[in-house]
Amino acid sequence: MSQSSVDHSCSFGGSGHAQGQESLPFKTNKGSLKVLLLHGNLDVWVKEAKNLPNLDMLHKTFGDMFSKFPVKIGSKIEGHITSDPYVTISVGGAVIGRTFVIRNSENPVWMQHFNVPVAHHAEEVHFTVKDDDIVGSQVMGAVGIPVEQLCLGNKIEGSFPILGANGKPCKTGSALSLSIQFTPMEKMSIYKHGVGAGPDYNGVSGTYFPLRKGGRITLYQDAHVHDTSFPNLKLERNVHYEHRSCWLDIFNAISQARRLVYITGWSVDHNVTLVRSNSDGKDITLGELLKTKSQEGVRVLLLVWDDPTSKSFLGHKTKGVMDTSDEVTRHFFKHSSVQVILCPRSGGKGHSFIKKQVGYK
Numbered sequence: 001m002s003q004s005s006v007d008h009s010c011s012f013g014g015s016g017h018a019q020g021q022e023s024l025p026f027k028t029n030k031g032s033l034k035v036l037l038l039h040g041n042l043d044v045w046v047k048e049a050k051n052l053p054n055l056d057m058l059h060k061t062f063g064d065m066f067s068k069f070p071v072k073i074g075s076k077i078e079g080h081i082t083s084d085p086y087v088t089i090s091v092g093g094a095v096i097g098r099t100f101v102i103r104n105s106e107n108p109v110w111m112q113h114f115n116v117p118v119a120h121h122a123e124e125v126h127f128t129v130k131d132d133d134i135v136g137s138q139v140m141g142a143v144g145i146p147v148e149q150l151c152l153g154n155k156i157e158g159s160f161p162i163l164g165a166n167g168k169p170c171k172t173g174s175a176l177s178l179s180i181q182f183t184p185m186e187k188m189s190i191y192k193h194g195v196g197a198g199p200d201y202n203g204v205s206g207t208y209f210p211l212r213k214g215g216r217i218t219l220y221q222d223a224h225v226h227d228t229s230f231p232n233l234k235l236e237r238n239v240h241y242e243h244r245s246c247w248l249d250i251f252n253a254i255s256q257a258r259r260l261v262y263i264t265g266w267s268v269d270h271n272v273t274l275v276r277s278n279s280d281g282k283d284i285t286l287g288e289l290l291k292t293k294s295q296e297g298v299r300v301l302l303l304v305w306d307d308p309t310s311k312s313f314l315g316h317k318t319k320g321v322m323d324t325s326d327e328v329t330r331h332f333f334k335h336s337s338v339q340v341i342l343c344p345r346s347g348g349k350g351h352s353f354i355k356k357q358v359g360y361k
Contacts, residue, residue, distance in 0.1 A: 022093060022128070025165065026165040028124065033123040041183045041185075042096070043113075046087050046089070047177040048176075052106045055133075084133070088127075096114070096118065115206075124146055127160075129141055150180065158177070159177045190202075220244060220245075220246040225243060257293060259299065261298055263300075263301070263302050270328075271285055272286045291337075294336060302333070304342055305324060306343055309321045
């Protein structure tokens with residue numbers, strides 16, 4: 001089964017999302033390896049795998065148990081014949097890339113390209129081959145590329161045996177075809193004049209919005225600080241650094257808004273009090289402030305992550321695994337002019353039913 005070449009330039013992988021942490025439960029190299037810093041860019045191709053084991057044979061043993069699931073889920077299970085492989089790429093425990101799942105194939109062809117900025121201490125770059133399943137995934141095996149070899153600057157390319165927990169190939173003849181090359185930051189053309197400098201600098205490549213001039217950024221020590229909490233600091237040209245309070249600035253920005261207030265977040269708590277001081281009369285919650293602004297004619301929109309587990313999931317009602325209070329937020333603004341949209345985060349292409357429902361990777 002083949003799939004056309006896919007390029008994920010400056011991305012975190014085939015799913016289009018950063019993947020978090022992953023710990024390989026076994027070693028892929030018997031010798032002692034150096035822990036080195038990879039600071040620069042990794043150019044990776046995950047091409048294909050050969051002779052993968054069939055882990056989906058296990059699901060037949062549990063056929064009676066899964067027969068109690070809804071028809072939609074049951075059909076997904078019954079449709080599985082052999083493994084549904086995908087590959088994760090990790091450095092120092094951080095997953096930096098993930099291929100798509102290819103259904104029912106022991107010889108999958110991905111031909112996926114990853115161009116990833118890295119700044120990680122690690123012994124190896126791990127390519128972990130997994131079998132996607134209805135309730136998660138199983139590790140088939142892994143390939144480890146020593147960081148010491150990558151730091152030499154040469155392109156490493158070939159077909160490598162996929163090793164299991166016993167240090168031997170997970171199946172006779174099983175192999176992963178890949179290529180990987182590391183470019184240190186000092187040799188990357190976009191940084192030859194420094195970070196964000198030089199006439200040819202066009203910003204971070206692969207992003208939605210182009211580089212613009214005239215923008216401002218404010219650095220904060222914390223969400224809320226007292227006036228005397230930090231020492232006086234001098235910047236370049238003897239400029240005095242003014243410490244600011246993040247929540248106070250947010251409060252003032254919303255209070256002074258005349259046309260619109262857009263808020264997006266993984267979790268938005270309407271009970272948060274931005275200014276916690278009774279002396280100035282600003283001890284109002286975020287929810288009350290947003291309702292007030294919407295009543296003044298300001299367009300107030302909230303885009304919040306929809307945690308599906310906070311609803312009825314597989315017959316059980318819960319407040320949500322992540323406790324983001326998304327349903328509470330929507331209920332609070334239900335009869336107001338504040339518009340709230342709960343947006344789900346679907347799983348990557350081809351990933352398991354459970355992962356797609358909860359939006360985890």
